[in-house]
Amino acid sequence: MHKGYVRRTLSLWGTALVLAMIGIFFLFGTIKGYMGGEALYKAGEIYHLNHxxxxxxxxxxxxxxxAVTYDGNEYYLVKHEKGVTPLQAQANDIQQLLDLKKENLKGWEPLRDKNIYLNVRVTPAVTKGRRGSTTVHIPAALIKAIMTQYQKGTLGNTLELDFLHYLTLTSFTNRLVETAVTLFVILIALAYFYGAYKRVRSLKEHYEMFDKEFPRYALNMKALPMDADFHDPILKVLVKDHKLVCYNNDFRVIKLREVRNVEVRRQLAKSSVAYAIDFGFSGNKKVTIQLKNRLEDVRQLVEYLNEKERTKISISF
Structure with a gap:
């Protein structure tokens, strides 16, 4: 197996593996949003007073x-096994908790035996954005109101008050957004996998073609440039026995005698220019070779192909 084939395919599969891991990470995060609170808790996904x-x-x-009311939202102090944290919710969303509490107002941890688990999201007091910007989710006035309610409330002060975060119940919108993002990431990964698979197959075909057309150099490809009829080490293109070999980031073997038409294109990017050569074959088959931004070298290659291989390539730039 050629080292170049291994090197070129290794980067493809390495990137594919990274995308797969990212997709799995997003998928697991989405699945957690659909799990019940108890199942999520028993799976070890427990809130530990951190983001x-x-x-x-x-x-x-x-x-x-x-409840502590601030800016149109209600915050209920909830005692759990790790501390006391504000829960942003409407009363009707947690009516079961409130009713159970009312049944035993003076009991110590009256909901412990009820085995009530909540699937929640965590919002920190402050989040950092791009370019050093910050967004405050729990302003000082709200922190003060939460601390005051904790001191005078019915939960006691034996556990740590977590005033640097607040919780929200995992909503349909949370699940919908996460599902959409996960599907998008998975689609990108699948598209890349498909492209990588096609490129690996193409590389395999061209390396096999090289071994067939240049059997003398199959075990020593580095010797071919020295025997080539034309060689440009900058563009990493050579021609030998009417066959063009490109060995840059890609690897292509072109049988020039089978080419029907050739076109050189200039590709403009935001801050750079590159060139490409399209080789057309019968049956609408096309092979494209990407070249560096070296116009003089591209012109020398075109001149050689026109003179020696009788192509009819014109450059308008």
Whole structure:
């Protein structure tokens, strides 16, 4: 097996593996959003008073019936096994918790035996954006109100108050957005896999063609440039016995006698220019070779092909 084939395919499969891992990461995060609170808790995805990018679970031990209202939102202090954290929710969304609490107002951790688990999302007090910008989710006034409610509330002060985060119930919107993002990532990964598979097959075909057309050089490809009829080490293109070999990032073997038409294109990018040669064959088959931004070298290659291989390539730039 040629070293060049291994080197070129290794980078393709390496990138594919990274994309696959990213896709799996997003998929697991999405699956957690659909899990029940208890299942998520038993899977070890527990809130530990720190930021979490995907769903985590808490086991509810107690809840303060009096909500802290700020900027149109209500925050209920919820006691769980790791501490006390504000839960941003409407009363009707957690009515079961409130009703159970009302049944035992003076009990110590009255919800412990109820085995109530919540699938929640974590919002930190501050998030950092691009270029050093920050977004404040829990302003100082809200922190003060939460601390005041904790001191006068019914939860006691034996556990740490987590005022640097607040929780929200995992919503349909959360799940929908995560599902859409995950599907998008998976589609990108699948598209790349398909492209990588096609390129690997193409590389295999061209290396096999090289071995067939140049059997003397199959075990020593580096000797071919010294015997070539034309060789440009900058463009990494050579011609030998009416066959063009390109060995840059890609690898192509072109039988010039079978070429029907040839076109040289200039490709403009935001900050660079590159060139490409399209070789057309019968049956609408086309092979494209990408070249560096070396116009003089491209012209020398075109001149050689026109003179020695009788191609009719014109350059308008």
């Amino acid at each position: 979490a990018g995907t769903s985590v679970a808490i086991r509810v031990l107690d809840i303060d019936l009096e």
